[in-house]
Amino acid sequence: MNKKVGIQGIQGSFHHLVAMDYYHKDIAVMEHLSFHELAQKLAGRETNEAVMAIENSIAGSILPNYALIDEYNLSVIGEHYTPVNMNLMAIEGQKIEEIKKVFSHPMALLQCKEFFKKHPHIKLIEDADTAEAARRISEEGKLKVAAVASPAAAEMYGLEILAKEIHTIKSNATRFLVLGTEKQKPNGEKLDKASLKFDLKSERGSLVSVLNILRDCCLDMTKIQSLPIIDEPWKYSFFVDVIFEKFDDLEKAINVLKLMTEELKVLGIYKNKLV
Numbered sequence: 001m002n003k004k005v006g007i008q009g010i011q012g013s014f015h016h017l018v019a020m021d022y023y024h025k026d027i028a029v030m031e032h033l034s035f036h037e038l039a040q041k042l043a044g045r046e047t048n049e050a051v052m053a054i055e056n057s058i059a060g061s062i063l064p065n066y067a068l069i070d071e072y073n074l075s076v077i078g079e080h081y082t083p084v085n086m087n088l089m090a091i092e093g094q095k096i097e098e099i100k101k102v103f104s105h106p107m108a109l110l111q112c113k114e115f116f117k118k119h120p121h122i123k124l125i126e127d128a129d130t131a132e133a134a135r136r137i138s139e140e141g142k143l144k145v146a147a148v149a150s151p152a153a154a155e156m157y158g159l160e161i162l163a164k165e166i167h168t169i170k171s172n173a174t175r176f177l178v179l180g181t182e183k184q185k186p187n188g189e190k191l192d193k194a195s196l197k198f199d200l201k202s203e204r205g206s207l208v209s210v211l212n213i214l215r216d217c218c219l220d221m222t223k224i225q226s227l228p229i230i231d232e233p234w235k236y237s238f239f240v241d242v243i244f245e246k247f248d249d250l251e252k253a254i255n256v257l258k259l260m261t262e263e264l265k266v267l268g269i270y271k272n273k274l275v
């Protein structure tokens, strides 16, 4: 039986394109219309693995997704970086001046802010998914509305692209995590990246001490993200990604950090794809 891989969105969404790219083989794609549902279904073993966007080069981190990975005890088993090409699409034969409303995923709208500043007559409406917005406009035959989505979605749902590549910076890209319910098993690939989470006591220099340990253990930090601990106002959790050459170095750092931090969690050890 094909592996069931959860995505946020439907066919033609960026998650769908990433799933096709990452797995290179037959998978059963399971569509979800929220990140919460994506995490819940994976944790409940209704899917085997899932693809989840975590950060975009223009719009920044998707903070709630860090919390979901933690809350549902999901494991990071891989990552994938992909260029993201945003396009304005609608039922054929209309001009941008006629479009009154644009529907899309909030992360997609954020990536096109500069474009929409030049078209202030258009009202932006946040939707569950880029491709789903495109499909709905097509199925309902709605005029004067448009979606922001991938060229694949325009093709799949028969919409005309009114403006192409409308993202603010040409090199727009999104980092996706591949998630499972178990830690990655050795698969012959050299694993060289880890995602860690810890809470810090509010003590002077506690974060600096952690960063010094990472440096002393030869770990290269590629990302640090703080997240408020909701039941303890003004206390934070930290999510850190590190690249390592020797597994021993990572182990050494983890052992020391366990003593220095509260609730150290290894979210996953996987192959670095950042070039």
Ligand SMILES: O=C(O)C(=O)C[C@]1(C(=O)O)C=C[C@@H](O)C=C1
Binding pocket: 008, 009, 012, 013, 014, 015, 016, 053, 056, 062, 084, 105, 107, 108, 128, 129, 130, 131, 174
């Ligand atoms: O709506 C989609 O097509 C998605 O796959 C979601 C999503 C996101 O959550 O960031 C994925 C990649 C792009 O950055 C824009 C939107």
